[in-house]
Amino acid sequence: MIRKIMDETNKGYMKHLGGLELKQISETQYEFIVEVKEIHLNTGKIAHGGFLASIADTGMGTAAHRVAGDKRCVTINLDMKFISAGLLGDKLKGKVKILKKTNTLIFISCEISNSSDIVSSASGTWKILK
Numbered sequence: 001m002i003r004k005i006m007d008e009t010n011k012g013y014m015k016h017l018g019g020l021e022l023k024q025i026s027e028t029q030y031e032f033i034v035e036v037k038e039i040h041l042n043t044g045k046i047a048h049g050g051f052l053a054s055i056a057d058t059g060m061g062t063a064a065h066r067v068a069g070d071k072r073c074v075t076i077n078l079d080m081k082f083i084s085a086g087l088l089g090d091k092l093k094g095k096v097k098i099l100k101k102t103n104t105l106i107f108i109s110c111e112i113s114n115s116s117d118i119v120s121s122a123s124g125t126w127k128i129l130k
Contacts, residue, residue: 020055020094022062030063030096036086047086047119052112056080056122059094060108064126067098067106071128076105078124083117090114104128 020034034055042048057078064073086092092112099107110122 017051017054020058022059022096024063024066028067028098030059030066032059032094032096034092034094036088036090036092038088040086041088045088047090047092049080049082052082052086052120053078053080053122055092055094056110056112056120057124059096060110060122060124061126063096063098064106064108064128067101068126068128071130073106073126073128076125076127078122081121082119083121084114084119086112086114086119090119092119099123 017040018034018037020032022030022032024030032055036047040047040051057075061073061075065071092114094110094112096108096110099109104127106126106128108124108126111118112120112122
């Protein structure tokens with residue numbers, strides 16, 4: 001079983017959100033964990049949808065980059081579904097799965113859960129740049 005930690009997710013924009021730790025589990029599966037902090041909450045005191053979209057995009061995008069042989073990849077589309085609330089202090093676990101890779105595109109899904117519920121799910125397509 002592959003267990004490789006990637007640190008690219010703690011730079012740039014994600015650094016301002018606290019970063020996340022992405023681990024490669026297998027050739028097609030990755031996981032990340034991030035804790036919901038005060039800065040991640042909306043006015044209703046639950047994890048902001050933009051935060052959830054950011055961590056899903058970052059986790060899936062970093063996985064795409066790895067699957068593409070470290071080539072730069074950009075998000076073409078990202079579909080988010082918000083299912084339940086992430087609360088302050090929750091440790092959110094993202095499970096990323098590479099669904100298909102072609103010469104130019106990578107199709108990926110992600111499910112983000114707290115200790116008891118699925119909080120959101122996402123899917124998207126990444127373009128491999130030359």
